[in-house]
Amino acid sequence: MRTREQYIQGLSKMNRNLYSNGEKIDRLDERQQGVINVMGLTFDAVWDPESRDLCTALSHLTGETINRFNHIHQNSGDLHKKQDMTRFLCNKVGQCIQRCMGIDAANAVHAVSFEAQKLSGAKTAYYENWLKWLGRFQSEDLVGCCAQTDVKGERLKRPGQQTDLDMYLRVVEERNDGIVVRGSKVHISEASIADEILVVPTRALTPGEGSYAICFAVPADHEGVKQVVHFHNPRKREHFQRGIEYGYTDSYIIFDDCFVPWDRVFLCGETQHGGIAALLFALFHRHSYSGCKPAMLDYVIGLAAMAAEINGIEKTPHVREMLSELIMTGELGYAAGYTASALGKNEVYFPGAGFVPYGPGSCIPHSIYANVGRCLSGEAVFHEQEILCNIAGGLPATFPYEKDLTNPETKALLEKYLRRNPEIPIQEQIKFWLSFVDFALSSASGSMLYGAYHGGGSPIMEQIAITSQYDIESKKEIVRKIAGMLPKASK
Numbered sequence: 051m052r053t054r055e056q057y058i059q060g061l062s063k064m065n066r067n068l069y070s071n072g073e074k075i076d077r078l079d080e081r082q083q084g085v086i087n088v089m090g091l092t093f094d095a096v097w098d099p100e101s102r103d104l105c106t107a108l109s110h111l112t113g114e115t116i117n118r119f120n121h122i123h124q125n126s127g128d129l130h131k132k133q134d135m136t137r138f139l140c141n142k143v144g145q146c147i148q149r150c151m152g153i154d155a156a157n158a159v160h161a162v163s164f165e166a167q168k169l170s171g172a173k174t175a176y177y178e179n180w181l182k183w184l185g186r187f188q189s190e191d192l193v194g195c196c197a198q199t200d201v202k203g204e205r206l207k208r209p210g211q212q213t214d215l216d217m218y219l220r221v222v223e224e225r226n227d228g229i230v231v232r233g234s235k236v237h238i239s240e241a242s243i244a245d246e247i248l249v250v251p252t253r254a255l256t257p258g259e260g261s262y263a264i265c266f267a268v269p270a271d272h273e274g275v276k277q278v279v280h281f282h283n284p285r286k287r288e289h290f291q292r293g294i295e296y297g298y299t300d301s302y303i304i305f306d307d308c309f310v311p312w313d314r315v316f317l318c319g320e321t322q323h324g325g326i327a328a329l330l331f332a333l334f335h336r337h338s339y340s341g342c343k344p345a346m347l348d349y350v351i352g353l354a355a356m357a358a359e360i361n362g363i364e365k366t367p368h369v370r371e372m373l374s375e376l377i378m379t380g381e382l383g384y385a386a387g388y389t390a391s392a393l394g395k396n397e398v399y400f401p402g403a404g405f406v407p408y409g410p411g412s413c414i415p416h417s418i419y420a421n422v423g424r425c426l427s428g429e430a431v432f433h434e435q436e437i438l439c440n441i442a443g444g445l446p447a448t449f450p451y452e453k454d455l456t457n458p459e460t461k462a463l464l465e466k467y468l469r470r471n472p473e474i475p476i477q478e479q480i481k482f483w484l485s486f487v488d489f490a491l492s493s494a495s496g497s498m499l500y501g502a503y504h505g506g507g508s509p510i511m512e513q514i515a516i517t518s519q520y521d522i523e524s525k526k527e528i529v530r531k532i533a534g535m536l537p538k539a540s541k
């Protein structure tokens with residue numbers, strides 16, 4: 051396993067293919083420091099005795115100890131630990147820990163490449179290629195991101211019906227030594243600090259859409275790959291230092307006729323498995339949300355409770371009601387994820403056939419509970435902001451700038467008029483409100499909310515998964531029996 055320093059050293063050696071705001075930038079650009087700091091926590095955790103057991107696993111390939119973010123879940127216990135590791139690490143930063151996309155995509159491709167290789171027309175030895183890639187991913191402790199979301203162009207048209215066929219990433223040429231791909235994957239979190247990009251399809255595919263049914267991996271600085279990076283960094287501080295300097299990035303990844311050698315291709319043309327790859331990444335990712343969303347709720351509960359304490363209103367009935375609402379959302383999301391872990395199996399839902407065994411035996415979270423938990427907590431993020439706004443009042447919206455808080459002409463006056471709870475030193479109250487502003491009112495917070503709402507698929511996608519996979523007929527049967535109606539089959 052690597053240390054944070056070794057990881058950063060690796061980034062420093064990568065080719066320059068990052069673009070932002072008109073410039074070509076380095077992996078270690080100042081704007082990347084926050085996001086690198088957050089990722090660094092996933093390396094620190096494996097060397098810390100407190101978190102070593104939670105954040106490491108034994109590789110099922112080699113028996114070696116590896117970072118859990120590079121592990122293929124072998125049983126329910128692994129899924130529980132991934133969920134708890136995610137919550138534990140997100141608690142260190144109050145928001146996303148950023149490394150779950152890699153583990154979620156890896157677990158999806160692990161199962162898909164195994165099934166696809168069994169097909170008679172398979173273009174290459176998908177699963178063998180995959181195991182070779184996975185072995186390196188684990189032994190070199192690499193950071194993976196997942197590029198699933200295509201730009202999608204005209205929303206109501208399928209990939210092959212688009213005016214511009216490149217709106218979904220596709221194979222434009224097959225050669226003896228590999229494939230050439232063209233398209234763009236968007237909003238790809240932490241791609242700017244990843245070692246590898248794992249690519250999976252966005253959606254279910256029909257038999258004519260084989261050129262879109264592709265899974266592969268390329269280095270994040272691979273030739274033919276350009277990343278246009280968006281930064282979500284809170285405002286720089288000079289006087290009131292944060293406990294942790296954090297930041298986030300998302301990239302538009304452009305595959306500009308990018309060559310991928312066959313040994314990095316894990317699916318190429320098998321539409322049925324392309325759809326399963328899309329579904330499985332989303333499923334594993336929604337399960338990860340049952341770790342990170344409760345952690346974000348932990349932070350929101352802390353912010354709401356502390357704002358109430360500073361404002362002297364923590365005992366009022368409306369604050370209690372709002373706090374209990376936050377606690378219920380976070381813990382119900384966690385409980386749904388916990389159940390999804392406990393009921394995990396090597397099964398996937400196929401329309402018309404129900405849940406059937408899939409993959410080499412690795413463990414897949416229960417789909418209904420993973421989707422229910424994600425949907426419940428994901429859709430709540432804007433309401434959580436409403437609660438924070440309600441409790442805080444208007445103060446965070448107009449909070450003075452650092453230099454006004456330190457300017458000798460205004461410092462004492464601002465401290466006098468900002469003071470609310472005489473029991474809490476004013477410097478502590480100021481640090482709290484500055485953090486509150488970072489989380490709820492900064493340029494970074496809007497992007498985080500959109501990510502929390504849409505990441506892993508918009509709410510409608512979860513609702514489709516839930517209603518198409520849930521056994522609604524059996525519920526009608528309960529009603530029929532109680533109403534004294536005839537069972538459906540004997541009508």
Ligand SMILES: Cc1cc2nc3c(=O)[nH]c(=O)nc-3n(C[C@H](O)[C@H](O)[C@H](O)COP(=O)(O)OP(=O)(O)OC[C@H]3O[C@@H](n4cnc5c(N)ncnc54)[C@H](O)[C@@H]3O)c2cc1C
Pocket residue numbers: 151195196197198199201202205206207236237238239240300497498500501502504505506507508510511
């Ligand atoms: C901050 C952030 C981080 C992200 N990180 C990643 C990442 O790491 N990797 C990754 O692959 N993706 C990532 N995503 C992408 C995320 O998965 C998508 O935003 C999500 O799937 C929604 O897709 P979209 O943004 O294209 O929205 P759209 O699909 O355009 O959705 C907009 C609206 O249109 C509706 N709509 C869209 N298509 C149809 C249709 N055919 N019929 C009816 N209604 C439709 C939707 O329901 C929604 O209401 C991230 C997104 C954000 C904001």
